[in-house]
Amino acid sequence: MTLYDEQLTRSAGLGPQRSPVRAGSATYSVSSEEDLLTVRHAVRAATVEAGFGLVDQTRIVTAASELARNAYIHGGGGSLTIEQLRQPPQQGGRRGLRLTVRDEGPGIPDLESALTDGFTTGAGLGHGLGGAQRLMHEFSVHSTTGEGTTVVVTRWNGR
Amino acid sequence: MNGPLSAPGAPAGSSPPPPVPQPAGVPILRLGDVLVTGLLNELDDKSAVAFTEELTTRIVGDAARGVLIDISRLEVIDSFVARTLMELTTMARLLGARVIVAGMRPAVAITLVELGLQLTGVETALNAEAGLLALGWQQMPRPSGEAPRDSLR
Numbered sequence: 001m002t003l004y005d006e007q008l009t010r011s012a013g014l015g016p017q018r019s020p021v022r023a024g025s026a027t028y029s030v031s032s033e034e035d036l037l038t039v040r041h042a043v044r045a046a047t048v049e050a051g052f053g054l055v056d057q058t059r060i061v062t063a064a065s066e067l068a069r070n071a072y073i074h075g076g077g078g079s080l081t082i083e084q085l086r087q088p089p090q091q092g093g094r095r096g097l098r099l100t101v102r103d104e105g106p107g108i109p110d111l112e113s114a115l116t117d118g119f120t121t122g123a124g125l126g127h128g129l130g131g132a133q134r135l136m137h138e139f140s141v142h143s144t145t146g147e148g149t150t151v152v153v154t155r156w157n158g159r
Numbered sequence: 160m161n162g163p164l165s166a167p168g169a170p171a172g173s174s175p176p177p178p179v180p181q182p183a184g185v186p187i188l189r190l191g192d193v194l195v196t197g198l199l200n201e202l203d204d205k206s207a208v209a210f211t212e213e214l215t216t217r218i219v220g221d222a223a224r225g226v227l228i229d230i231s232r233l234e235v236i237d238s239f240v241a242r243t244l245m246e247l248t249t250m251a252r253l254l255g256a257r258v259i260v261a262g263m264r265p266a267v268a269i270t271l272v273e274l275g276l277q278l279t280g281v282e283t284a285l286n287a288e289a290g291l292l293a294l295g296w297q298q299m300p301r302p303s304g305e306a307p308r309d310s311l312r
Contacts, residue, residue, distance in 0.1 A: 033203045040235065058235060058266035064275060065237040128238055131274035 023084040023095075030068045030101070031077030038067045039080050044098065048081045050095045052157050060097060060155050063135040067101040067127040067151050075103025075149055085154065096137075096156040104148035111143060187214060190219050193294050194256075195287075197229035198240075207243045214247065218254045225294035226251050229287045231262030241276045248281045258282065261290035 005051035026046075028039050044066040047057040064080065071078035078101060108114045115130045129151070133139040135155040142147040187196040194217055198210070218226065228247075233240070248258045261284040271278065284290035 023281045033205060037201060037203055042235075055266040055269050058264075059273065061235050062237050062270045064238075065235060066274075069237070069239060129275075131238065134273050134275065135270065
């Protein structure tokens with residue numbers, strides 16, 4: 001089952017046409033609590049590099065923290081990939097940051113419920129997935145029962 | 160009641176000390192019946208749990224009636240940290256202490272609201288000073304010719 005939001009209409013991994021140019025990427029393991037901190041540092045550094053302001057930095061790092069924690073707790077560990085994006089000049093040339101969080105856990109049987117605030121099966125508040133969706137401009141989640149979950153989120157730098 | 164700023168557990172005998180939870184790396188100071196502490200930016204899950212245990216133990220041990228938690232160094236509050244703060248507040252209330260969380264950064268407040276978290280039930284203050292004031296502490300009166308009085312509170 002796949003849910004999409006806004007313009008992101010392709011699942012992760014497929015290079016979209018008419019796409020922003022990837023200006024670099026890095027992948028981090030998410031399989032321990034220390035990794036969660038490492039990922040947060042890396043995402044923070046990437047937001048600074050992409051020129052985001054302080055509030056946007058906080059939004060993106062918080063979303064990354066939610067998604068990475070989901071992958072660690074519910075997915076039994078996974079990975080987070082950070083991509084620097086730049087739109088073609090004719091589309092505004094904005095910079096952006098895309099986070100792809102993958103795990104090979106049990107998957108999310110009921111995505112609609114998982115995106116509803118307050119829904120939780122773990123130790124959070126149930127705002128992780130829906131919250132990450134609100135903090136980012138583009139959001140897609142692909143989950144297959146028994147095979148895992150991939151969440152892709154992007155935020156563009158408006159300036 | 161313990162003496163001021165008593166170190167936890169100076170063992171009387173030579174028996175090995177009981178296993179203590181890993182401290183969160185932030186001291187918990189006692190000022191009268193108020194505990195003052197804070198959270199660091201590097202709060203991972205284990206530290207958060209240890210902090211909860213340490214703080215509730217201190218509330219009872221020091222018979223604290225108020226707790227000030229400074230969060231001005233927290234650059235990110237995700238749903239886990241939010242949940243920790245909400246649970247701590249409830250636990251402290253059950254133990255008879257009032258918690259005030261002070262010094263949230265503006266960007267953190269914006270993000271929390273967008274995340275859908277309102278820290279329901281958690282009392283807040285602009286900064287540590289305002290929080291202490293709310294917990295009954297007065298600003299030390301400026302010396303104005305009078306003899307210094309020991310009336311900090």
